[in-house]
Amino acid sequence: xxxxxxxxxxxxxxxxxxxxxxxxxxxxxxxxxxxxxxxxxxxxxxxxxxxxxxxxxxxxxxxxxxxxxxxxxxxxxxxxxxxxxxxxxxxxxxxxxxxxxxxxxxxxxxxxxxxxxxxxxxxxxxxxxxxxxxxxxxxxxxxxxxxxxxxxxxxxxxxxxxxxxxxxxxxxxxxxxxxxxxxxxxxxxxxxxxxxxxxxxxxxxxxxxxxxxxxxxxxxxxxxxxxxxxxx
Ligand code: C5P
Numbered sequence: 001x002x003x004x005x006x007x008x009x010x011x012x013x014x015x016x017x018x019x020x021x022x023x024x025x026x027x028x029x030x031x032x033x034x035x036x037x038x039x040x041x042x043x044x045x046x047x048x049x050x051x052x053x054x055x056x057x058x059x060x061x062x063x064x065x066x067x068x069x070x071x072x073x074x075x076x077x078x079x080x081x082x083x084x085x086x087x088x089x090x091x092x093x094x095x096x097x098x099x100x101x102x103x104x105x106x107x108x109x110x111x112x113x114x115x116x117x118x119x120x121x122x123x124x125x126x127x128x129x130x131x132x133x134x135x136x137x138x139x140x141x142x143x144x145x146x147x148x149x150x151x152x153x154x155x156x157x158x159x160x161x162x163x164x165x166x167x168x169x170x171x172x173x174x175x176x177x178x179x180x181x182x183x184x185x186x187x188x189x190x191x192x193x194x195x196x197x198x199x200x201x202x203x204x205x206x207x208x209x210x211x212x213x214x215x216x217x218x219x220x221x222x223x224x225x226x227x228x229x230x231x232x
Pocket of ligand 1: 179
C-alpha cells in the first residue's frame with residue numbers, strides 16, 4: 001500500500017457514517033473506524049463499510065494478556081480489515097500473540113501497527129502515573145523499536161515524530177499520523193499539528209484526518225484537498 005489519506009469516521013451511529021460516506025461517489029476513501037462507532041454498531045459496521053468498497057483501519061488499540069489479544073485478533077482477522085492496532089505497552093509477548101492471532105490460515109494478515117505513548121500523555125503524567133522517567137521522545141522511539149523488533153509493520157505517531165521513527169526503525173516501517181490540519185484551518189483540541197503537505201515532506205506514510213474533513217462544509221472537497229496536498 002502506498003501513501004494515502006485515512007478519514008477518521010468518528011461518528012456514533014451507522015446512519016451518520018453512511019450519510020457521510022454517501023457523499024463520496026467518485027473515489028472511496030480509506031476509513032478509520034474507532035471505538036465509538038465500533039462499540040455502537042458492532043462488527044456489522046465493519047463488514048458494511050468494507051462491502052461498499054472502502055479500505056479500513058480498525059482503531060481498537062488492544063492491550064491485554066497475550067492469549068486474550070491473540071484470540072481477539074483472530075476474530076478481527078476474519079473481518080477482513082486492512083490495518084488494525086494495539087498498544088506497544090503490552091510488551092513483546094503480547095505483540096507476538098497478536099501477530100499469531102491475526103495471521104489467517106493462508107498466511108495473509110492485515111497490517112498491524114502500534115500505539116506508543118498516547119499523545120495525551122505528557123512527561124509529567126508519565127513520570128507521576130507510570131513511573132517512567134526517561135524523556136518521552138525516547139520512550140516513544142523505544143516503543144517503536146520494540147514494536148518493529150517484534151515484527152509489527154509500523155506505529156501511530158505524531159507527524160512531528162515520523163522522520164525520527166523512520167531514522168530509528170527504517171524507511172519501510174510505517175508511520176500513520178493524526179494531528180493534521182489545513183494551513184488555514186482550526187486546530188481544535190489538537191496541540192501539535194501539521195499540514196498534509198508538511199506531513200508528506202517529513203515522510204508520513206498515511207495521514208489520519210477527522211474533523212477537517214468530517215466537519216467541513218464540503219467534505220468531499222476537503223478530502224480531495226488532503227489527497228492533492230499529501231498524495232498527488
Ligand atoms: O478530528 P481529528 O483530525 O483531530 O481526528 C484525529 C483522529 O486520530 C481521531 O480519531 C483521534 O482519536 C485519532 N488520534 C489522534 N491522536 C493520536 C492517536 C489517534 O488524534 N495520538
